[in-house]
Amino acid sequence: MEVVILPSSKEIGALAADAIEALVRRKPNAVLGLATGSSPLPIYDELARRHDEDGLSFAEAHGFALDEYVGLPLGHYESYREVIRREFTNRVDIKPENVHGPDGTAGDILGACAAYEAAIKAAGGVDLQILGVGTDGHIGFNEPGSSLASRTRIKTLLEQTRQDNARFFSSINDVPHHVVTQGLGTIMDAKHVVLVATGVGKAAAVRDFVEGPVAAICAASVLQLHPHATILVDEAAASELKLADYYRHTYTNKPAWQGI
Template identity: 85%
Template sequence: MEVIILPSSKEIGALAADAIEALVRNKPNAVLGLATGSSPLPIYDELARRHDQDGLSFEEVSGFALDEYVGLPVGHYESYREVIRREFTNRVDVGAANVHGPDGSAEDIQGACESYEAAIKAAGGIDLQILGVGTNGHIGFNEPGSSLASRTRIKTLAEQTRQDNARFFDNVRQVPHHVVTQGLGTIMDARHVVLVAFGAGKADAVRDFVEGPVSASCPASVLQFHPRATIVIDEAAAAKLGGAPAYRHAFENKPAWQGL
């Protein structure tokens, strides 16, 4: 696990975008894992800027969303399929047919989850998975207690997560209780994971999953087992990391050719 501490969300977005640009230029048909929430927005803003100003093309790229609410009508403004379109894919040249998401409105949820796993496998697996982290340590919507080997499935949201996500709705009562999410095992299959976090509200979660024990009580801690997990955070999110000086030293002295 590589931990990189940067001054601002803008620099975090730029560094993560560097990794995605390098991947896409080297492999034009790359498969991206797309996260929602506020954390990935600086990444999407920077990628859209590079598309507009530098000609970075996503025409052959495929994308798979991490999760989706269950029970929201198709086309709902806060459905994650719509959020990803609005914040990223509609701002670049990726084909609409190349962007996939779990089906939270399916009559057969279990069958839809199995189909989603099969679609990721058929695409060759995810090359780079973008992640945020919840205040309780969840990634995707794998809440505390999730199996570290879990696959795409339906989950019940923790009340803290519903409270955290209420800012996207008129009130917490509108936040669904259930979601379909890629499992921790699914996330771990990605060849490269880039998790971004900023703000003091994430400091406890960052400390727990980076330096605490690997445990289902902190789902993001499973990333300690990933062969290529890059954690990019700001100073506020890094405030409770005991190893912060060592992480800064390692990044400052990292060979330029190594990339992320």
């Protein structure tokens, strides 16, 4: 696990975009794992800018969303399928048919989850997975207590998660109680994971999953076992890390050719 501490979300977005651009230029049909929420927005903004100004193309790429609410109708403004379209895929040249998400409207949720796992595998697996992290350490919607080997499945949201997401809805009463999410085992299959966290509100979660034990109570801690996990945080999110100075020293002195 590499921890990189940067001054702001702008620098974080640019560094993550560097990794994605290098991947897509090297492998035009790359498979990207797409996350929603506020953390990835600077990444998507920078990729859209590079598409518009530098000709960065996603025409052959594929995208797989991390998760989706259960029960929201197709086309609902806050469904994650629509959020990803607005934030990223409609701003670049990726083909709509190459963008996939879990089906939260399926009559057979279990069957839809199995089909989603099969679709990721058929695409060759995720090359680079973008992640945020919840205040309780969840990634995707793998809430505390999730199996570290879990696959795509239905989950019940913690009340804290519903409260955190209520800002996107008219009221907390409109936030669904259930979601479909890639499991921790699914996420761990990605070849490269890039997790972004900013703000003091994420500091405790960052401390716990980076420097705490690997445990189901903090789902993101499973990333300690990933062979290529990059954690991009600002100073506020890094404020509770014991080894912050070491992480800064390591990144400052790494070879320029190494990338992230």
